[in-house]
Amino acid sequence: MTIPQSHILMVEDxxxxxxxxxxxLTQSGFRVSHAPDSRAMDRTLRDAKIDLVLLDLxxxxxxxLSICRRLRASHTMPIIMLTAMGEEMDRVVxxxxxxxxxxxxPFSSRELVARIRAVLRRGANIRGNAPxxxxxxxxxxxxxxxxxxxxxxxxxxARVTLTGAEFDLLVVFADRPxxxxxxxxxxxxxxxxxxxxxxxxxxxxxxxxxxxxxxxxKDPVFxxxxxxxxxxxxxxxxxx
Amino acid sequence: MKLSLRSMITDRSILxxxxxxxxxxQLVAHAVTFAFVVWRYERPDLLTGTSxxxxxxxxxxxxxxxxxxxxxxxxxxxxxxxxxHIRFHDAATLILSRASILPHAIVDGMTxxxxxxxxxxxxxxxxxxREGDFAGTDELVAIQAGAGRALVFDPDQGGPRINVPxxxxxxxxxxxxxxxxxxxxxxxxxxxDPLRRLAQSAERFSIDLDPTPLxxxxxxxxxxxxxxxxxxxxxxxxxxxxxxxxxAAVSHDLRTPxxxxxxxxxxxxxxxxxxxxxxxxxxxxxxxxxxxxxxxxQTTSKALERVDLPALLGSIxxxxxxxxxxxxxxxxxxxxxxxxxxxxxxxxxxxVDNAVKFGGSAVVRLEMRAQTEAAILxxxxxxxxxxxxxxxxxxxxxxxxxxxxxxxxxxxxxGLAIAxxxxxxxxxxxxxxxxxxxxxxxxxxLVQVLLPVLPRRPAKRIAEGGPLAATACTPSPGAPL
Numbered sequence: 228m229t230i231p232q233s234h235i236l237m238v239e240d241x242x243x244x245x246x247x248x249x250x251x252l253t254q255s256g257f258r259v260s261h262a263p264d265s266r267a268m269d270r271t272l273r274d275a276k277i278d279l280v281l282l283d284l285x286x287x288x289x290x291x292l293s294i295c296r297r298l299r300a301s302h303t304m305p306i307i308m309l310t311a312m313g314e315e316m317d318r319v320v321x322x323x324x325x326x327x328x329x330x331x332x333p334f335s336s337r338e339l340v341a342r343i344r345a346v347l348r349r350g351a352n353i354r355g356n357a358p359x360x361x362x363x364x365x366x367x368x369x370x371x372x373x374x375x376x377x378x379x380x381x382x383x384x385a386r387v388t389l390t391g392a393e394f395d396l397l398v399v400f401a402d403r404p405x406x407x408x409x410x411x412x413x414x415x416x417x418x419x420x421x422x423x424x425x426x427x428x429x430x431x432x433x434x435x436x437x438x439x440x441x442x443x444x445k446d447p448v449f450x451x452x453x454x455x456x457x458x459x460x461x462x463x464x465x466x467x
Numbered sequence: 468m469k470l471s472l473r474s475m476i477t478d479r480s481i482l483x484x485x486x487x488x489x490x491x492x493q494l495v496a497h498a499v500t501f502a503f504v505v506w507r508y509e510r511p512d513l514l515t516g517t518s519x520x521x522x523x524x525x526x527x528x529x530x531x532x533x534x535x536x537x538x539x540x541x542x543x544x545x546x547x548x549x550x551x552h553i554r555f556h557d558a559a560t561l562i563l564s565r566a567s568i569l570p571h572a573i574v575d576g577m578t579x580x581x582x583x584x585x586x587x588x589x590x591x592x593x594x595x596x597r598e599g600d601f602a603g604t605d606e607l608v609a610i611q612a613g614a615g616r617a618l619v620f621d622p623d624q625g626g627p628r629i630n631v632p633x634x635x636x637x638x639x640x641x642x643x644x645x646x647x648x649x650x651x652x653x654x655x656x657x658x659x660d661p662l663r664r665l666a667q668s669a670e671r672f673s674i675d676l677d678p679t680p681l682x683x684x685x686x687x688x689x690x691x692x693x694x695x696x697x698x699x700x701x702x703x704x705x706x707x708x709x710x711x712x713x714x715a716a717v718s719h720d721l722r723t724p725x726x727x728x729x730x731x732x733x734x735x736x737x738x739x740x741x742x743x744x745x746x747x748x749x750x751x752x753x754x755x756x757x758x759x760x761x762x763x764x765q766t767t768s769k770a771l772e773r774v775d776l777p778a779l780l781g782s783i784x785x786x787x788x789x790x791x792x793x794x795x796x797x798x799x800x801x802x803x804x805x806x807x808x809x810x811x812x813x814x815x816x817x818x819v820d821n822a823v824k825f826g827g828s829a830v831v832r833l834e835m836r837a838q839t840e841a842a843i844l845x846x847x848x849x850x851x852x853x854x855x856x857x858x859x860x861x862x863x864x865x866x867x868x869x870x871x872x873x874x875x876x877x878x879x880x881x882g883l884a885i886a887x888x889x890x891x892x893x894x895x896x897x898x899x900x901x902x903x904x905x906x907x908x909x910x911x912x913l914v915q916v917l918l919p920v921l922p923r924r925p926a927k928r929i930a931e932g933g934p935l936a937a938t939a940c941t942p943s944p945g946a947p948l
Contacts, residue, residue, distance in 0.1 A: 231802045241723055248729030285719055311722035333726040333752055335745075336733050385773040385803045388782040388812070390789065434786060439802075 229235040233347055234258045234280040238268045238294065239309070240286050244274070244332075246279070251336040279303055279347060282326070285309035292324055299325030305346045309334070344428070367462035370440065372401055379440075384401040387439050392417065396432050397440075400450065400460035409457040433458055470832050482652075482659045489651030497643070524553060524620045528612045531555075537616065553620045555612065561662035603689050661685030665693055672700055714759055753799040757881045760813060761863060761888070775812070776802040776841060776920065780831050783815050792823045798833025802841055804920040814889035815843065815880040818914050826911050836917065843916040846902055852910040861887045886916075894919050 235257050239245040242263070248261045260275065262268040266291055272275070280298060285293035295306055305327040327346045330339060363375035377394055379387045383407030389397065399416045400408070408416075410429045416431075437444040454457050507814050527546050530763040534542050543555040609619045668681045680700070682880060683693045735741045778797050787794035815831070822829035826847020833844045852860055863884040883897075890897045902910025 241727070241943055243727045244723070244730060247727065247734065251730075251733065289622070311719040311726070333748060334723045336730070382773060383773070383803065385775045387775045388779040388808065390782045390785045392789070393785075435781070438781065440774070467605040 228261065228306075232250075232258050232259065233343075235279045235281060235343065236260045236262060236268065236275075236276060236277045238286065238291075239264045239267070239281070239283045240264060240278060248336075248339070252343075253342070255340045265294050268294070271300070279304055280306045281343075282306055282308050284308055285454075295324045295326050296344075305349070307342060307346055319414045327348055330376050364467055366396075366467055367401060367404070367460075372397065374398055379424040381440070389436070393432055393436050393439075396429070397436055400458070401464050404462060404464040407453050407457045407459050413458070429458075461466060480659075481662065482655045485658055486651040488653055488863075493647045493651065495873075497647070512690070523550065523857040524618050530620050531612045531614075531616070531618070534938050536614070539616075543616070553618060556609070556617050556619050558613060579940055594785055622821035637719065639898050641836055661693065664697060665689065671704075689849075711763070714763055718755065722752065725752055725755075754804060757885065761881045770807075771805045772808055774786060774806050774808045775939065776804050776843075776918075777833055778835060779808065780813060780815060780843065783812060783819055784829070784831055787819055787823060787829070790802050793828035794819050794823060794831065796830070796831045796833070798831075799835060801923060802833065802920055803833065804841070804918060806918075811893065812887045814886040815845070815916075817886045818845040818916070821882055822849070822912070822914075823847040835923075839919055841918050841920045843918065845914040846911060847918075850912045851901055851910065852899055860899060861897070890916055890918070 235252060237245055237248060237252075237259060239261065240263050240311070243263045245263070246410050249261055249340050252259045260271050260277070266288070268280075280297060280358055282298075282349050285395075286294070289297075291308060291310070294309065300307060306325065307328045307330060308326040309330055309332060311332040326342070327349070330342055331465075348420065363373060365372040365374070371380045377391075379394070380391055381387050395417045399413060413429045433450055434444070437447045437450060441447045449460065449462055450460055451459050488809065523658050529548075531542060531546075533537065536634065547554055563923045587639060609617045612618045668679075675854040680697045681693045683690050683697065685693070725748060730747070732741060732744045735744075777798055777800050784794040784796040819829045819831060822845050826849025828848060830844075832846070834844065836842050861883050864880050870872070887897050895916055897914065897916050900913040900915060902913045
């Protein structure tokens with residue numbers, strides 16, 4: 228998939244990290260601007276059309292969380308938070324404040340590029356398909372899926388843990404209920420987040436999700452296999 | 468069963484103790500009052516109406532006896548004028564009624580208390596004489612005054628007479644027993660309520676560092692205790708906060724140069740050296756994370772959540788196998804426990820990580836040991852840990868083999884220490900065992916984690932808003948997305 232050269236704004240106070248990141252992002256085909264603090268960021272945002280903001284959490288002056296909240300109120304472009312804390316709490320708070328993804332330092336350049344592509348693609352989805360405009364919660368058959376917090380709760384209210392890939396796939400299903408989705412479509416819709424060398428096939432992921440949400444995984448009700456290669460998510464999905 | 472009185476007193480709640488003490492005090496007070504009254508009743512000569520009348524009567528008799536015979540009729544008239552409840556009568560005209568004398572408790576009591584009264588003939592009689600005297604009075608006492616005269620008096624006069632109420636039960640119960648039981652409980656609750664709030668607040672604080680200070684009210688001692696507790700809590704909070712800030716700063720300050728290093732390394736031309744450097748950087752980062760989480764987990768606390776344990780264990784194993792590391796999960800479904808999911812995930816991940824690192828592969832099994840206890844068993848095929856080192860393995864910064872030094876992937880040796888810390892925080896236990904040998908091979912290590920879980924509930928077959936019937940699932944060719 229080719230993406231027209233996207234303009235990324237990196238808000239990062241450490242000049243060496245900014246220089247290194249800029250270098251490999253440019254090599255990966257992105258246009259990159261750099262702002263060391265929130266004021267420089269505001270200037271750049273006024274002057275250029277930015278497709279994605281890479282936002283450091285610890286900044287001199289206004290910190291990343293506050294910037295994130297402010298950007299969310301005024302802009303629609305995706306935000307990826309970068310942080311050296313790597314705390315689960317920061318991750319959840321960051322995502323609740325409207326960040327689209329969260330990467331812990333030190334990150335690998337390959338991972339960062341993969342995440343940026345995934346977020347940009349999802350951003351395109353939002354504008355094209357608009358399933359995300361419903362908000363971050365989906366409810367089906369008593370199950371609650373919180374996309375922002377990346378959590379699934381069963382009808383008894385207990386949290387059911389999914390791996391990242393499983394969660395992404397379930398969100399794809401929940402956003403397209405009662406439609407037949409082929410393996411290729413599912414692969415395309417979930418690609419980007421988990422792109423490791425041992426990435427599991429859609430079939431494996433579906434079977435794992437069934438283990439976790441179906442009453443009888445051998446006789447599935449929620450995710451049904453459709454002849455001629457595909458799956459269908461059968462419950463009615465509400466977005467409260 | 469024999470309970471020592473001491474333990475019965477000291478082991479109960481303060482509320483019960485205070486209430487009991489108050490009840491006993493009231494009981495004793497009432498008993499003393501009651502005994503006093505009864506005693507007074509038995510000594511009617513001191514204060515009661517009967518005694519006053521009797522003492523007066525005896526006094527008048529003495530005056531009468533000492534007086535001149537000529538003055539006696541004047542004296543009688545004077546005494547009667549001044550004391551309406553005392554009358555002189557001709558002794559011969561008194562109708563004696565012995566039968567009604569005997570059960571008369573007042574006379575009995577009088578004679579017992581004042582022996583000199585025993586010498587007088589006490590009579591209960593209706594005097595024949597002037598109409599209107601002693602109207603409405605049934606019981607009279609007469610004493611011989613000499614010279615054929617008798618002094619008749621009404622024992623009820625001259626002061627109140629004590630009557631023990633006949634119908635006591637309901638009134639006594641409501642007016643006496645009930646307040647005696649309820650007032651001490653109420654008073655004790657009033658006294659112990661600040662203590663109860665203090666305990667509650669301490670519990671909440673120990674769980675989530677709840678910042679609301681305790682009201683410093685109640686009895687002076689408890690008020691001081693609350694103030695001391697608030698002070699201690701403020702200090703602990705400051706300590707925790709400064710520690711969190713320090714950890715965040717350390718984390719940030721270590722990871723920022725590490726990020727620079729990584730970026731520079733990635734810019735190097737590909738090769739074995741570059742791979743090794745990247746691996747070292749990852750290891751350093753993992754160690755920073757390990758050390759920080761070990762320190763952080765001792766102080767921070769998040770809310771408990773109900774979590775599906777098989778899903779959590781399965782996801783951990785899937786994450787490992789997705790990264791190319793052999794880890795497998797087996798066990799029953801639908802086991803729910805209350806935990807901090809991120810912490811429990813870290814604990815089990817550490818165990819699986821060790822098993823994969825030292826044993827080549829990990830098998831995680833979930834077994835129910837009781838209605839509310841589950842066992843998580845993490846097994847590997849490695850060399851295991853010799854018995855003398857099993858306990859030491861849980862010590863922070865310990866290593867399986869002291870001779871081996873710091874291996875490349877081993878980290879700080881905090882994995883088991885962190886796991887133990889987390890498991891114990893969840894009310895569980897973690898122990899190391901040898902796996903039973905299989906087919907002549909030594910078994911490897913078995914880590915057993917016992918955790919309290921919620922009682923299991925039967926799974927619901929069809930939930931609300933049920934899915935479509937299976938017949939509706941025919942494919943629609945080329946369904947658009």
